[in-house]
Amino acid sequence: xxxxxxxxxxxxxxxxxxxxxxxxxxxxxxxxxxxxxxxxxxxxxxxxxxxxxxxxxxxxxxxxxxxxxxxxxxxxxxxxxxxxxxxxxxxxxxxxxxxxxxxxxxxxxxxxxxxxxxxxxxxxxxxxxxxxxxxxxxxxxxxxxxxxxxxxxxxxxxxxxxxxxxxxxxxxxxxxxxxxxxxxxxxxxxxxxxxxxxxxxxxxxxx
Numbered sequence: 329x330x331x332x333x334x335x336x337x338x339x340x341x342x343x344x345x346x347x348x349x350x351x352x353x354x355x356x357x358x359x360x361x362x363x364x365x366x367x368x369x370x371x372x373x374x375x376x377x378x379x380x381x382x383x384x385x386x387x388x389x390x391x392x393x394x395x396x397x398x399x400x401x402x403x404x405x406x407x408x409x410x411x412x413x414x415x416x417x418x419x420x421x422x423x424x425x426x427x428x429x430x431x432x433x434x435x436x437x438x439x440x441x442x443x444x445x446x447x448x449x450x451x452x453x454x455x456x457x458x459x460x461x462x463x464x465x466x467x468x469x470x471x472x473x474x475x476x477x478x479x480x481x482x483x484x485x486x487x488x489x490x491x492x493x494x495x496x497x498x499x500x501x502x503x504x505x506x507x508x509x510x511x512x513x514x515x516x517x518x519x520x521x522x523x524x525x526x527x528x529x530x531x532x533x534x535x
Contacts (some may be wrong), residue, residue, distance in 0.1 A: 340525040343434045344425070344451055344533045345369075347517070348444040349459035350489035352471035354505045355438050358459065358517070361510050362436070367518065369436045370428035375401065378416035391421070408535065409439075409446040414481065418443075426535060434521060441492040448498065453531040455524055457517060458499040462506065464490060 349355055359371060375391040377398050386392050393401070398417045401407055410419030420437060428435045439447065447454050461467045471485050496502055501520050505513045524531065 341530050341532060342429050342432055343521060343524055343531060344429065344447075344454040344535070345434060345436045345521060346444045346447050346454055346456045347436060347438050347459065348441050348456065348499070349505070350441065350467055350492035351485045352467055352474065352489055353459045353461060354470070354510075354513075355459060357510065358505060358513050359436070359438050361514050362517070365514065367514075368433065370431070370433040372420060372424055372428070372435060372437050374418050374438070375407070375421055376416060376418045378413075378418075408450060409443050411440065411443055411446075413440060414484065420447075422535070429533065429535070441495045441498075445495070445498050451533055451535050453533045455521070455531065456499040456501070457520060458496050458502045459505045459513070460493065460496070460502060462504060464493060466507075467493070 347355055347359065362369065363371060373387060373389075373391050375393055375398065377393060377395050378390075380386065380390070380392050384390065384392075395417065398410075398419065401419065401421070402410060406422055407419035408422045408425060410417055418440075420439065420443070425435055425437075437447065441458075444456055444458075448456060461470070467489055468486055471482060471489065477485060503513055503516045503520075
């Protein structure tokens, strides 16, 4: 007489996914395409003190706040992490991330390399994905063609980006974000997240 055993498969837990990489690699563009494709993730909106650019929408692209408001968020311990980025403050609202994880959705943070390493310390089970270009020269070319900074600011961004490229070992996965292959980049991110949900020992994210 045969007996049947049902496997007790673990129910996928929501993941905290950090998408990072050097300045100019195209993090915002990748996230925008993920949103356009209607992927079932919660995209965390970063708070920032920098001025709003003409095409940006408050609450969608960033939460735009004054330096006084940002200082209040720091004092009230409302941010998971924050940093000064090229003279302006950026930070991740804690409540937004906790509520999204509690809802069962995978949560995606778009964050710079320094911030990603801070998240790793706070949430060791976070999934860290590093976007990069084929060569350092390609990254410099992208920064130069953006034409959104002064020459001094551009030099600072290039120097910072070169340093950030050296931090790749702190991440779990690396993806080449090649020009004109945006959907391939998004497909790779989805494949990584899907594979992570099939791990025998799943990540247990706590914040």
